Amino acid sequence: MKKLTKDYDFIARIQEISMQNIADCYQCGRCTAGCPFAEYMDEPPNRIIRYIQLGSKEDILKAQSPWFCAACLVCETRCPRGVDIPRIMEAVRTIHLRAKEQILDIDKIDKEILQDAHPLVLMSVLYKYSF
Amino acid sequence: MKVSYYPGCDLYTKAKVLNESIKASFRAIDIELKELANWYCCGTTFTLARDNKMSLIAPLRILAKAQKENGAVLVPCSICYNTLKRANYIFENDPEALNIINEHLGESYDGNEKVVHPFEFIREHQDEFKKGVKKNLRDLKLGCYYGCYLLRPRAELQFDDPESPNIIEEFVSMMGATPVSFPMNVECCGSYLIINSPEAALEASYRILKNAREKGAEAIITSCPLCHYNLDNFQFKISAMHPEHKPIPVFYFSQIMAIAFDLPVQTWGLEYNKVLPTNLLKEHKLL
Numbered sequence: 439m440k441k442l443t444k445d446y447d448f449i450a451r452i453q454e455i456s457m458q459n460i461a462d463c464y465q466c467g468r469c470t471a472g473c474p475f476a477e478y479m480d481e482p483p484n485r486i487i488r489y490i491q492l493g494s495k496e497d498i499l500k501a502q503s504p505w506f507c508a509a510c511l512v513c514e515t516r517c518p519r520g521v522d523i524p525r526i527m528e529a530v531r532t533i534h535l536r537a538k539e540q541i542l543d544i545d546k547i548d549k550e551i552l553q554d555a556h557p558l559v560l561m562s563v564l565y566k567y568s569f
Numbered sequence: 570m571k572v573s574y575y576p577g578c579d580l581y582t583k584a585k586v587l588n589e590s591i592k593a594s595f596r597a598i599d600i601e602l603k604e605l606a607n608w609y610c611c612g613t614t615f616t617l618a619r620d621n622k623m624s625l626i627a628p629l630r631i632l633a634k635a636q637k638e639n640g641a642v643l644v645p646c647s648i649c650y651n652t653l654k655r656a657n658y659i660f661e662n663d664p665e666a667l668n669i670i671n672e673h674l675g676e677s678y679d680g681n682e683k684v685v686h687p688f689e690f691i692r693e694h695q696d697e698f699k700k701g702v703k704k705n706l707r708d709l710k711l712g713c714y715y716g717c718y719l720l721r722p723r724a725e726l727q728f729d730d731p732e733s734p735n736i737i738e739e740f741v742s743m744m745g746a747t748p749v750s751f752p753m754n755v756e757c758c759g760s761y762l763i764i765n766s767p768e769a770a771l772e773a774s775y776r777i778l779k780n781a782r783e784k785g786a787e788a789i790i791t792s793c794p795l796c797h798y799n800l801d802n803f804q805f806k807i808s809a810m811h812p813e814h815k816p817i818p819v820f821y822f823s824q825i826m827a828i829a830f831d832l833p834v835q836t837w838g839l840e841y842n843k844v845l846p847t848n849l850l851k852e853h854k855l856l
Contacts, residue, residue, distance in 0.1 A: 457619045474757050474776075478769045506766060509617060510757030511721035515731045522722075528617035541765075548767055555764065556583050556798045558648060562614040562761035565624075 444493035452490055455529035462519045463487045469513035469523050479503035483513060483523055490526065504530045505541060505567070535569040542567040572690070573638040574602035575631060577649035578610045584646065584794035584821070586838030591645055591687065591823035593836040598701040600694075602643065605634050611652045614761070622669055628656030629670045633678040641683035643690055645823070647793035651718035651726065653684045658725040686719065686728065687822070688736045688792065691743065699743055703831035706746035709853050711825065712786025712817075713737035713748050714777065715755050716796040731755065737790065740822060744829040751784035753777045758799040767806075774799045775807045778817055787849055788818040790825055797821060801843045818846035828855060 453460055463484070470482040481489070481501045489497040507527040514522045534541065542563060544552075572595075580588035595602050609627055616624040631653060635642035644650040660667045660680035667680055691698050720731040729736045734755065741748035756777055759770025778800060781789050791797055801819040808814045819842070827836045834856070839846060850856035 455618050455620060474759075474773050475762070475769055478766060506762065506769060508717075508757050508760040508762050508770075509614070510717040510760065512717075512755075512757065515721050515723060522617075525617045532618045532621075547764055551763060551767060554802070556579075556795065556802075558579055558583075558613055558795050559761045559764055559798065563764045565614055565616075566761065567765060 442492060442494060445495040446493060448495040448498075449490060449493045451533065452526060452529045455532055456522065456525040458522055458526055460487065460490050460526075463491065463517075463521050464519060466518060468516050468518065469521075472512045472516050474510065474512065475506045475508060478506045483507075483527070486530070487521070487523065487526065498530060499534070501530075503527070504534075509566075531566060535567075538569055540568060570599065571601045571603050573635055573640060573642045574604050575608055575611075575635065575642050575644045575649065575653075576604060577608075577644070577646040579646055579648075579794045583798060586841040587645060587792075587794065587821045587823055590821065590827040590836055590838055593832050594701070594823055594826040594830050597830045597832055598697050600697070603638070605631070605638065605642070608634065611649045613648060613652065615652045615655045622666065625656050625659065625666065625670050626674065628653050629660065629667075629676060629678055630674060632657060632660070632682045632684075633674075633676045636678065636682040641685045643685050643687060645687050645792060647686075647716060647718040647791075648795055650684060650686050655722075655725050657682065657684060686792070688719075688740055689728070691740060692736065695743055698826075701826075702743075702745050702829045704745075704829055704855065706744060706825070706829055706853070706855065709746040709849075709855070710749050710785055710787045711741050711746050711820070712751055712781035712784065712789040713741060713754055714781065714789050714791045714796065714800070716791060716793045717755075717757050717760070718793055718795075720755060737792075737822070741790065741825070744825055746825065746829070749781065749784050749786040751781045751786065753780040758793075758796045760795060760799070763799055763803070768810075770799060771803055771807055771810060774803065775811055775814065778804070778807070779811075779814070782815065782817055786817070788820055788846060790820045790822050792822050804844050816844045818842055818844045818849055820846065
């Protein structure tokens with residue numbers, strides 16, 4: 439069995455950036471049930487929260503899910519415990535980006551879409567996927 | 570009546586039609602939209618990270634500028650509305666953050682400027698707007714699509730019920746058309762995922778369009794330039810993914826207002842619609 443080392447500093451950092459108390463979540467899974475992009479995520483939103491509760495830094499930083507969160511806030515609206523999941527996703531993204539990881543790969547963007555891209559979309563993408 | 574107006578960048582680029590048709594329609598009932606002088610971009614997507622103070626700078630500048638004019642500021646773009654209102658929520662409730670940004674900019678903003686969306690403004694002045702309606706749109710069935718930015722988060726925006734909103738339906742009824750509510754009306758269109766994960770965004774848009782069609786909508790109306798872009802612009806791609814998809818026109822609410830007010834056809838801005846609504850309007854003898 440994998441031995442879990444709980445990274446308390448990491449939990450604290452996520453809580454600080456997201457302003458959320460990670461222990462508030464009781465894993466009902468309503469966030470995942472309503473998420474329009476859960477099907478594209480390698481780990482569903484509630485499991486990301488669970489990894490943070492467990493302080494499993496490696497699993498959290500490995501997950502691609504935060505890059506599929508569009509911050510639509512459906513989960514935030516429906517969470518019975520008032521957990522703002524998009525803020526937690528943003529905290530994870532922020533940790534990646536502040537470590538100077540470049541997520542946006544311009545060469546991989548569909549040329550047809552890029553040519554006529556909406557300025558709002560471009561600005562959001564630069565903000566969410568690059569540092 | 571004069572109302573302060575913040576168009577935002579988009580209303581001079583991709584969403585020109587929203588700017589032109591809202592100005593024309595308001596002018597038709599003697600409401601002048603007075604643009605803030607030398608306005609800036611609001612910074613688009615609102616930051617969700619507590620320690621990111623940078624993205625509060627632009628909203629504070631805009632709100633401070635708006636406060637120097639009289640009254641509330643009207644913001645038609647859903648994204649600008651969301652960003653300004655969420656930032657203002659921080660300015661109202663977090664004196665420390667307000668101080669940091671005020672000091673940085675040399676402003677003395679107090680967090681009290683009111684940000685109003687045209688749907689709210691129209692509801693408040695409904696008698697004037699109802700009087701403006703000159704054309705009969707009764708048989709036109711419009712799917713009322715909200716998207717994310719107008720409704721969520723509930724506590725900060727206080728716009729409408731985020732799970733069961735009604736304000737666009739009210740607007741459509743005021744214009745004399747038939748509102749169609751559909752279950753996916755508050756779902757996300759895919760937003761900026763269109764760049765990095767286009768399949769996910771296109772699928773999200775497809776589900777919304779399909780659901781509106783199933784509930785009887787002949788066209789969709791929205792106020793969000795980002796939703797309009799995703800829903801209208803990529804229907805040819807959606808058709809390639811789902812051959813049974815029948816394109817459905819997507820209007821800005823202000824275009825419907827210009828039509829209902831019987832304004833000259835140039836103000837309707839139909840040339841900006843990727844899925845052409847001309848046949849639909851001809852069927853209803855509106856064109």
